[in-house]
Amino acid sequence: MKIIGITGGVGSGKSKVLECLEQEFGAKVYQADEIAKELQKKGQTCYREMVRYFGKEILALDGEIDRPKLAGIVFKEEEKLLRLNQMVHPAVREYLLSEIERQKEEHTAYFIIEAALLLENDYRAICDEIWYIHTSEDVRRQRLKESRGYDDRKISEIIASQLPESEFYAKCDAVVENDGDFEETRRQIGELLA
Numbered sequence: 225m226k227i228i229g230i231t232g233g234v235g236s237g238k239s240k241v242l243e244c245l246e247q248e249f250g251a252k253v254y255q256a257d258e259i260a261k262e263l264q265k266k267g268q269t270c271y272r273e274m275v276r277y278f279g280k281e282i283l284a285l286d287g288e289i290d291r292p293k294l295a296g297i298v299f300k301e302e303e304k305l306l307r308l309n310q311m312v313h314p315a316v317r318e319y320l321l322s323e324i325e326r327q328k329e330e331h332t333a334y335f336i337i338e339a340a341l342l343l344e345n346d347y348r349a350i351c352d353e354i355w356y357i358h359t360s361e362d363v364r365r366q367r368l369k370e371s372r373g374y375d376d377r378k379i380s381e382i383i384a385s386q387l388p389e390s391e392f393y394a395k396c397d398a399v400v401e402n403d404g405d406f407e408e409t410r411r412q413i414g415e416l417l418a
């Protein structure tokens with residue numbers, strides 16, 4: 225089983241690449257932020273520690289974590305984002321390691337892990353190779369405004385909290401260029417898996 229990490233800045237097209245890998249190449253795909261979301265639900269592994277650190281003001285009326293509110297806090301203060309990552313990341317990693325064992329037994333060909341923070345965290349030790357999904361900042365801004373209604377300020381805050389392009393290029397094993405038509409992106413994916 226080949227384990228491939230997918231990373232890149234906000235809005236670079238990681239989810240779209242994942243969808244393609246799953247639907248067209250039969251890969252099993254895992255998104256770190258989706259796993260994190262599950263583990264942050266009321267009663268799950270990370271919930272209590274997050275409420276203890278950030279206080280009840282991060283909770284919505286139903287007692288679940290109010291994610292936009294939390295995003296507003298952590299993307300403005302580096303120290304808080306760091307603490308949040310320290311709470312969430314080990315639990316996500318543990319979940320993935322147990323899934324890897326399970327999928328090996330199922331004879332899965334490709335196990336894909338997508339995370340914005342693949343390089344900052346210790347995923348290199350888990351992945352056989354890491355792909356950087358690169359899309360220029362202008363195109364990402366445009367797509368994020370259209371698809372998610374993010375404004376420039378929110379996008380800038382997230383980008384500022386992520387690695388610079390140079391570091392993604394330096395630390396990844398392969399680059400997928402996703403500025404253009406997705407057909408072209410699909411072709412690059414096929415070549416990387418050939």
Ligand SMILES: CC(C)(COP(=O)(O)OP(=O)(O)OC[C@H]1O[C@@H](n2cnc3c(N)ncnc32)[C@H](O)[C@@H]1O)[C@@H](O)C(=O)NCCC(=O)NCCS
Pocket residue numbers: 233234235256257260291292294295298305308309312313338339340341342382385386
């Ligand atoms: C901060 C939170 C609550 C924001 O939630 P929200 O639903 O509003 O947005 P979402 O999760 O879709 O994130 C928006 C984008 O921000 C970027 N991002 C998310 N977490 C981080 C982070 N810790 N550091 C840098 N960028 C991040 C990603 O590109 C992401 O797609 C949430 O992202 C979170 O809990 N993050 C920390 C947990 C974590 O580390 N998850 C794994 C990310 S790889």
Ligand SMILES: Nc1ncnc2c1ncn2[C@@H]1O[C@H](COP(=O)(O)OP(=O)(O)OP(=O)(O)O)[C@@H](O)[C@H]1O
Pocket residue numbers: 232233234235236237238239240241340367368371402403404405406409
């Ligand atoms: N080649 C492409 N052509 C047109 N639109 C695209 C292309 N690639 C991605 N998109 C669109 O751009 C938006 C952002 O892509 P996507 O959600 O896959 O990014 P992401 O890297 O997963 O973002 P995040 O870091 O927030 O998880 C989506 O609406 C997606 O459909």
